[in-house]
Amino acid sequence: MKVIITGGAGYIGSHVCLAVHRSGHTPVIIDNFSNSSPACVRRLGELIDDVVECHNVDVCDAGMLNDVFAAVLPGAVIHCAGLKAVGESFADPLHYYEKNILGAVNVLRAMDVVGTSRVIFSSSATVYGDPEYLPYDEQHRLAPENPYGRTKLFIEHLIHDWDKAGKNRSAVLLRYFNPIGAHPSGLIGEDPNDFPNNLMPYILDVAAGKRPDLKVFGDDYQTPDGTGVRDYIHVEDLADGHVAALGYAVRHTGVGTFNLGTGRGYSVLEVIAAFERASNRQIPYEVVARRAGDIAEFFADASKASETFGWSPNRDLDRMCADAWNWRVKNPNGYSE
């Protein structure tokens, strides 16, 4: 079956393309390269030893999107394309609402036109907001604290409404926790094009000598060592979760919602220690004030995905760090060749 992966040249989407290919399906990418590079698509081709079909299209352009869908006739869609920077979503919320929500509406419409009934959506743990309890399970109250998270929640609602309005539709909403790491080949990985907001890209910059030290935002949280705790998941495990979800969507109708995390939280200091082991480099750090909006800890209850479609992550933190570092060493400038 052909599977359209919107945002398939991005960090997560590119790993999803490989997982889809490994599972025997044919990935077809739609991406406007607003946060990615055509070099990624070429490298995916090297990895699967074939040309990966890719369309340089903005999902907000309904006409072009419909043309691609009519030509591809996908059996399913994995909708990863979207804007994802929380800070930017505060600065320009209208842009986030427009691109993320219009993009999702257009993808669902394009599916309807050609009769594609299965969609997997890249949602986020951000939809939960401040934890009322931990680990977050899928029943946790939904109260995102930023415009980015609200676009994800609105799209979840949109998909529920779309599902109810038609027959035999199936949708899987995947709430990602904190993906890090890279494909072990070092050919694809995360290539942020601005100042890193997330821990791992920041650590990689420090390890590579691009920044003098890592700023640790607060060490006075109610956590074992005082630093923030997050549920990091290897991007390859996350990608495998999409294939499991796809199988589920083929066998079921209706909407299923699943956390994709490991269920285990790691503190900033634990990640630094694991990275130092993996890279054999020291990561100098300085503790600075907490960042506005950060919470002490969050991690997933990932048992529903495991019980429902037999997916569970199996790459540990050392492996995540080793693969992230391998990608960085082989690509000091990301995809710029």
Ligand SMILES: NC(=O)c1ccc[n+]([C@@H]2O[C@H](COP(=O)([O-])OP(=O)(O)OC[C@H]3O[C@@H](n4cnc5c(N)ncnc54)[C@H](O)[C@@H]3O)[C@@H](O)[C@H]2O)c1
């Ligand atoms: N990385 C994370 O920590 C994380 C966590 C939770 C959820 N997510 C979600 O997962 C998805 C993928 O995230 P990622 O980390 O791979 O981000 P990314 O920016 O690397 O990938 C997104 C891809 O979508 C493309 N894109 C963006 N807007 C588009 C548009 N209008 N039309 C066509 N292509 C477009 C970009 O060029 C990019 O290749 C996003 O929807 C993001 O919100 C990511």
